[in-house]
Amino acid sequence: MLIRKAVMSDSEGIYKLISHYAKEGKLLARTYSSIYENLQSFVVAVINNEVVGICSLTILDRNLAEVRSLAVNPAYVGKGIGKALVQQIIKETEDIQINKLISLTYQITFFSKLGFNQVDKNELPQKMWKDCINCPKLHSCDETAMLMNVF
Template sequence: MENTLVVRKAHMDDVKSMHGLLLQCAQKGLLLPRALIHLYGHVRNFMVTENAEGEIVGCCALAPVWEDLAEICSLVVREDVRRLGAGRELVHACLAECQSLHIKKVFALTYQEAFFDRLGFKVVDKSVLPQKIWADCVHCAKYPNCDETAVYFELDSAAQEAGETHVQG
């Protein structure tokens, strides 16, 4: 397989492939499942990674939560293409979307703390995310005993104004 991976905005034809990837990871307990209807309704929030054969091998969403706050969620990369930078590029693409939305703060709830640490995210207490907790978490089967780690990233305002996203990696 050629290592050519392309990140782009998701479209409706990608949803079933995204759902399959997310379902596989959810069954392993690596992330929370997403219903097919949720993915269709939120397809605009998603980026996908496509391989040279046109297969969807990864996805990630940037979900606005509050006026200047968004969540990076539903990040998954197919096992056979992990460690090729697809996850990093998906997160970078979501952070780049923050500029047009005027979002300055991003968080994720994750089991992959080291991955996000390499991208410059810092671990925070979930209590600093009250909008997320009251909007989504209270409806989760794991609430109030969530075992995910909250990570947080503040975009550099000077970089945003220059049209750049400063992220390590």
Template sequence: MQFRKAVMGDTEAIYELIQMNADLGLVLPRPRISLYENLQSLTVIEDEDRIVGVGGLHILWQDLAEIRSLAVAPDKKGMGLGKELVSILVKESAQLGIPRVLSLTYQVDFFRKCGFEIVQKETLPHKVWKDCINCSKFPTCDETAMLYYVS
């Protein structure tokens, strides 16, 4: 298993992996254009030339980044790969000097095990006005906001 930054040749596999997880109701879908525009923020897990996991760290503000589109292939779940990927993205946030990492998620128990705490969405105006305002689920978002405080 290799954790590495995504490259353009990964985008179709990333798209399919995110879509597969979105179809299961685990994450929100992402259009290909979003993957192209945010490729440099994505980290993938590669196993024998196959992308089996993905997650992105998106900077929202000077003190806030967000983990987005965290997805693991169904046959690789339960191996700790998602948790390791979250750890890598949190470390990336720390290296950038960003003290808080957000996840808007349906996977509350998973992120709680990763050290995230539930917060009210209203405490995150930079996220709401930057991204949420354009989401098809706004203003009736059913995701839970969770924060990790980088030490």
């Protein structure tokens, strides 16, 4: 398995994975246009030239970034791919010297194992919510906010 920055030819694989889990209500859907615009924020896991996992890093503020669009192909879950992707995102966050990395998620155990701790959503800065306007669960968000200090 190879973890690397996404390139444009990965966009179909990225779109397919996000769409798959968006239908199950586990991820926020993204358009091709959004993927193109944010391609540089994605890392991908590749096996036999196939994109089997994805994750992106969004900068929200001077000292706050967010893990977004984390997904592993259902045929490959439980093999350490999700962990490797988030570890790469943590490294990128550290490289650009942002200390706080957040995730809004249902995967509490998964993120706990990577060093994230639960925090009160009400304590998060306004900027955190700028994309929530696009979410069908806007007024009934049941995700858990998890935060890690990367250095």
